[in-house]
Amino acid sequence: MKRFYKKVEVRELEAGRFEVLLDDCPIKTPAKLLVTLPNAGLSQAIAVEWEVQEETINPSTMPLMRYTATALDRVATQRQAVIDEIAAFGASDLFCQRADSPQDLVTRQSAAWQPLLDWADEMFQAKLIVTTGIMPVDQPPDAVAALRAVVAGCDDMTLAGLHGITSITGSLIIGLAVLDGRLDAEDAWELSQLDETFQVEQWGEDEEATARRVNLRTAVLDAARFLALIN
Numbered sequence: 001m002k003r004f005y006k007k008v009e010v011r012e013l014e015a016g017r018f019e020v021l022l023d024d025c026p027i028k029t030p031a032k033l034l035v036t037l038p039n040a041g042l043s044q045a046i047a048v049e050w051e052v053q054e055e056t057i058n059p060s061t062m063p064l065m066r067y068t069a070t071a072l073d074r075v076a077t078q079r080q081a082v083i084d085e086i087a088a089f090g091a092s093d094l095f096c097q098r099a100d101s102p103q104d105l106v107t108r109q110s111a112a113w114q115p116l117l118d119w120a121d122e123m124f125q126a127k128l129i130v131t132t133g134i135m136p137v138d139q140p141p142d143a144v145a146a147l148r149a150v151v152a153g154c155d156d157m158t159l160a161g162l163h164g165i166t167s168i169t170g171s172l173i174i175g176l177a178v179l180d181g182r183l184d185a186e187d188a189w190e191l192s193q194l195d196e197t198f199q200v201e202q203w204g205e206d207e208e209a210t211a212r213r214v215n216l217r218t219a220v221l222d223a224a225r226f227l228a229l230i231n
Helices: 039-051 063-075 079-091 101-122 141-151 156-167 171-180 183-193 194-203 207-230
Strands: 006-010 016-021
Touching: 006 039, 006 063, 006 156, 006 194, 039 063, 039 141, 039 207, 063 156, 063 207, 079 141, 079 156, 079 171, 101 171, 101 183, 101 194, 141 171, 141 207, 156 171, 156 207, 171 207, 183 194, 183 207
Parallel strands: none
Antiparallel strands: 006 016
């Protein structure tokens, strides 16, 4: 789509809400819903995404707008399904699937991942079971329910960002730790890639795998930035 506007600005509405204007017209989602935003920071960041577009608008360079539209168009209309999707990662979290060898990887996983599982147990009363091998273990129903309750307590915008970071990393614990401020975006990325990084150190990496990891890292950073701006 060609750029159809010249001016981008942010306008404050009543009750502390904001909107982004393109040539004095409020932006809308793909489903044609008016976009109102919860704070000035997110509004300004989305305005920048629109401002830097050149002759052709490239939605892939507008992650904050994309997450906002997802919250309004999808999460708001399919809230329970989105909660279910996010909470499902608690039953098969990346951190609970450990290697049984080599010992260097076993040690690295335990040192990096176990403190966050312990944090989730203390913070949410959700004690998850660790297993080895490729088959996940059945997690305690009360732990899964506790994590689901945390997810269900999030507003639609937060759910959009949480869904992004959880699905990209394969870990609800990572998503909740980023949301809580316990992990920053880079740490979240590194923890989610611990196994892959170990393999790269051992065997190297081809160009396709490198490009994939670069794209995933960008996606994690975008989701974490969105969560930070709305919270």
